[in-house]
Amino acid sequence: MKVRTKYLTACVGLVAAGAVFLACSKAENRSRTEPNPKPTTRDKATTAVTKTPWASANKELTIVNAYDAFGEPGAGMVKDFGFSAVIRYGGKTILFDSGTRADIFEGNLKALGITAKDIDIAIASHAHHDHIAGFDYLLRENPKVQLLLPKDFFGLGSPLTFSIKGKEANIAKTLAAKQRYFGGKRDLAKNKLESTGRFWKANVRYIESPTQILPGLTILPTTSKLMGTFVRYPPFGKKPKLIGLPELSASFSTSKGEVLVVGCSHSSVEEIVKAASKAGKGNIRLLTGGFHLLPYDRTYLEALAKRLKKEYAVKTVAPCHCTGHLAFSILKQQFGDKYYLFGLGSKIEL
Numbered sequence: 001m002k003v004r005t006k007y008l009t010a011c012v013g014l015v016a017a018g019a020v021f022l023a024c025s026k027a028e029n030r031s032r033t034e035p036n037p038k039p040t041t042r043d044k045a046t047t048a049v050t051k052t053p054w055a056s057a058n059k060e061l062t063i064v065n066a067y068d069a070f071g072e073p074g075a076g077m078v079k080d081f082g083f084s085a086v087i088r089y090g091g092k093t094i095l096f097d098s099g100t101r102a103d104i105f106e107g108n109l110k111a112l113g114i115t116a117k118d119i120d121i122a123i124a125s126h127a128h129h130d131h132i133a134g135f136d137y138l139l140r141e142n143p144k145v146q147l148l149l150p151k152d153f154f155g156l157g158s159p160l161t162f163s164i165k166g167k168e169a170n171i172a173k174t175l176a177a178k179q180r181y182f183g184g185k186r187d188l189a190k191n192k193l194e195s196t197g198r199f200w201k202a203n204v205r206y207i208e209s210p211t212q213i214l215p216g217l218t219i220l221p222t223t224s225k226l227m228g229t230f231v232r233y234p235p236f237g238k239k240p241k242l243i244g245l246p247e248l249s250a251s252f253s254t255s256k257g258e259v260l261v262v263g264c265s266h267s268s269v270e271e272i273v274k275a276a277s278k279a280g281k282g283n284i285r286l287l288t289g290g291f292h293l294l295p296y297d298r299t300y301l302e303a304l305a306k307r308l309k310k311e312y313a314v315k316t317v318a319p320c321h322c323t324g325h326l327a328f329s330i331l332k333q334q335f336g337d338k339y340y341l342f343g344l345g346s347k348i349e350l
């Protein structure tokens with residue numbers, strides 16, 4: 001795996017590789033005791049796409065962070081909280097999420113030398129605004145792009161069939177036709193809703209089960225049990241029901257293993273890794289994206305980092321977005337030089 005930056009060349013020119021390694025190790029050993037450790041050489045060594053074309057033709061996969069709140073991006077890119085990554089794989093340009101503001105997203109893509117028309121396939125990890133608002137720009141400029149969305153009625157308006165018969169369904173017959181839903185002419189047990197909204201008339205495919213989209217690219221759906229839509233109407237009055245939040249992740253097969261891209265990991269990053277494994281995508285060379293670890297403490301995070309490395313044999317990690325400072329620090333300690341700082345404008349190639 002190769003991570004290119006303008007800083008890497010400068011660092012190598014100044015010090016021998018062995019000295020760099022020692023400096024990184026010492027800095028990482030210190031980070032538990034120093035509340036504000038200085039950025040390590042490796043931190044500085046993994047940022048900024050500075051030239052186009054952004055993806056090399058001879059690489060199996062290139063992934064660049066196009067929307068995030070940290071990093072050392074090149075000129076013209078703007079930091080904001082949200083996530084988007086652009087991936088070049090199998091001769092296609094694939095967008096994974098699109099950030100919080102369409103104008104910032106558009107500017108960041110253009111600063112990387114990418115336009116909406118370059119995107120062949122766009123994936124939305126989930127319905128939250130910090131992942132999907134940039135699709136406004138994408139669809140304005142490239143309205144026929146193939147969109148892959150989680151099947152989420154509440155968040156994304158995916159088609160939904162549900163009963164509107166209610167209790168004592170025979171009561172309908174006592175009502176005048178003009179008071180009955182659809183004049184009493186439809187099967188109310190199978191009422192179908194199809195929404196307009198952001199993705200109206202777009203080329204959308206809703207993904208409900210592990211689905212191969214291209215040779216080597218599999219979309220993995222999971223459902224968060226930690227957040228979603230809370231239902232307490234009868235018959236759930238005493239025992240509220242949580243309709244979990246549907247999410248998509250993307251796994252790209254390479255000769256070095258899988259590159260697993262996650263959005264916000266509301267299903268938990270561990271459950272997504274398990275889902276990948278279940279779908280035959282368990283040989284994870286790189287795990288990247290938002291791990292959503294902001295709410296967790298050191299004890300939980302240290303155990304999770306260990307499990308990711310030892311139990312699930314994740315080889316390298318490049319966490320970003322909602323992973324959080326504490327998890328950045330702990331994952332870096334656990335993975336050492338297999339940890340990549342993947343902020344806005346960073347690029348990883350395999």
Ligand SMILES: [Fe+2]
Nearest residue numbers: 130264290322
């Ligand atoms: Fe997010």
